[in-house]
Amino acid sequence: MKKNISTLHDCYGCGVCIKACPVKIIHLRENQNGFYAPVIDEQDKCIECGLCLKICAFNHNKIAAETTGNISFAAWSNDENTRNWCSSGGIGFEIGRKLIEQGYEAVGVRFDSEKNRAEHYIASTVEDFMPSVGSKYIPSYTAEALLAIDRHKKYLVTGTPCQIDSFRRYIQHFKVEDNFILLDFFCHGVPSLLLWNKYTSELTQKIGKITFASWRNKSTGWQDSWSMNADATTGGESIDWHDSYNLKIRGKKHLYTSRKSQGDLFYRFFLGNFCLNQCCYTTCKYKMLSSSADIRIGDFWGKRYETNNQGVSIAIAFTQRGKALLETLNSSCTLIPEPTDIATEGQMHKNAYRPLSRDKVIKALRTSLSLKQIYWTVIFPYRIIGKIYKTLNKIKS
Ligand SMILES: Cc1cc2nc3c(=O)[nH]c(=O)nc-3n(C[C@H](O)[C@H](O)[C@H](O)COP(=O)(O)OP(=O)(O)OC[C@H]3O[C@@H](n4cnc5c(N)ncnc54)[C@H](O)[C@@H]3O)c2cc1C
Known part of the structure; x- marks a missing residue:
């Protein structure tokens, strides 16, 4: 077999190899375990340039960017609606808003209810960027958005740490790092799409076709807040955040809400680690401060803000550009410097435990x-x- 990306198994499924392939023969497809994986149908067309393996984060033991220092903040948007709609303090959205105002395009993740999937897409206006608000706790399909990126233009690219690590390799290879700001987050791991498909198919039978899904809701407070809400994309209803891990899905017949704290099965399977991608247990290299991004965001769990009901994000800048960008957010956000060990107190220190089952x-x-x-x-x-x-x-x- 030719030496290319198809020789790897159980990779991160980031899709950056599809972007890099000069002859465009790599495709991103769901594998039998419910994770995206690169596939080559026409091996004979491979020119063995090796670029797919060169930019692949899974194919390297080390991460692409050596972190030399960092500066950490507790952060939240001063705009109440933004803060309500986002998973924690809304800092991811505010970073996107600022860069779009400066002429960047922003690559975020939205939920496509027709395809029932999370997917990366490119936003050129602040309004376009709104569907990226809120974490989608399933693997995102990256291929179309990555292919549409013009590396000579300026972009914010958001994603899981492994997606961002491969993308950093890609822009390093083409020497276009100055055109990009990269943002990742503390990542628990991603659950199988088999779980998502079963969950939503069972639900469709109860409430009809799902037209919107969100994974967090702060109506009973942030600490217990996993849920979904349609109006987050249109700028309508505001949600109170500091509640529970719950799932709220808008179907044709009525609004459905199901909280983790009340035993929601999606969250039981996901946060119980029962069906994460194999690489999330064994080959994730991105816990704590290990990142190829300019900025890492997350939920500021831990003691410091445990009584906060609206949501607090962590924002950590690893590069000078990341630091300079966070400084420009002073007018739209509250940023409080915090020692990194306090900021990361509630984060996973190592990869998810792999249950026997x-x-x-x-x-x-x-x-x-x-x-x-x-x-x-x-x-x-x-x-x-x-x-x-x-x-x-x-x-x-
Ligand atoms: C699979 C997953 C696991 C996570 N695990 C943790 C964790 O262990 N600890 C922690 O503190 N935070 C985790 N987060 C991040 C957390 O949910 C919030 O995103 C973070 O607190 C920032 O909140 P926010 O309000 O600023 O942004 P949000 O409004 O939540 O947006 C964050 C950004 O994430 C991007 N995004 C959303 N879904 C996906 C996806 N499926 N794939 C790639 N990019 C996506 C969006 O484009 C957006 O720019 C995880 C997120 C995801 C998607």
Whole structure:
């Protein structure tokens, strides 16, 4: 087999190889485990230039950018609506707004209800950038947006740390780093699209065709806030944030809300790590301060803002350009310098734990079993076995 991206397995699925390939033979498709992966149908057309492997973050042990220092802030938008709609303090949106005003285009992630997927897209106006508000806790389809980027123009590119690490390699290779500001976030990992497809298909039967989905909602406060709301994209209804991890989906018949704190199954599977991408457990190199971005954002969990009901973001600048950009936000945002160890207190220090049942869960997600059935027949028995094992180990020691 020719030496190209198709020889890698269980990669990040960032799609940057599709952008880099000079003969455009790489495609991004969902694999059998429900994650995007690069595929080459016509191997004979490969010219073996090696660029796909050169820019691939998964193909390298080290990250593309060496972080030399950082400056951390607790941050939030001074605009109440923005802060309400976003996952934490709305700092991601404010960074995009500022750069668009300066003539950049912004590459963000929106939810496409027709295709039932999260996808990267390019926004040239602040209004266009609004659908990027709010985290979509599923893998995003990057190919179309990446192909549309003109590397001689100026862009903000947002994404998971692995997407951004490959993209940094791409702009380093073409020596166009000055045209780009890169933004990533502290990343838990991404769950399988098999979970998302099953969850939304079960829901469609109850509420009709889903026209909007969002993963966070602050109506009962930020600490418990995972949910979705249609009006976030049109600038209508405002949501109170400091609530719970909950899921709110707008279908044709009525609005559906389901909170993690009340046992929502999407969040149980996702945050229980039962069906993350294989690389999220084993080959994620991006926890804590390991990043190829100019700026990393996140939820400011931890003690400092635990009584804040509206949401507080972390913003960490790793580069001079990132730092200079954060300084320009002073008129639209509140930025409070915080020691980095305080800012990152609530973040994952290492990769997600891989439950024993993970492969069985992925397999079951491919069947006609409902999520509830999978929970009780696959996940639950393993949890009991795990508990017995732990207790026996305690007794032994
Ligand atoms: C899969 C995933 C896991 C995360 N894990 C953590 C975590 O462990 N700890 C933590 O503090 N924060 C995590 N975040 C980030 C967090 O949800 C918020 O984005 C962050 O607090 C910033 O909030 P905000 O209000 O400024 O921005 P938001 O309004 O949430 O927007 C953040 C940016 O993320 C981009 N984005 C949204 N969905 C995706 C996606 N699926 N793929 C790529 N880019 C996307 C958007 O384009 C937007 O620019 C995660 C986000 C995602 C998508």
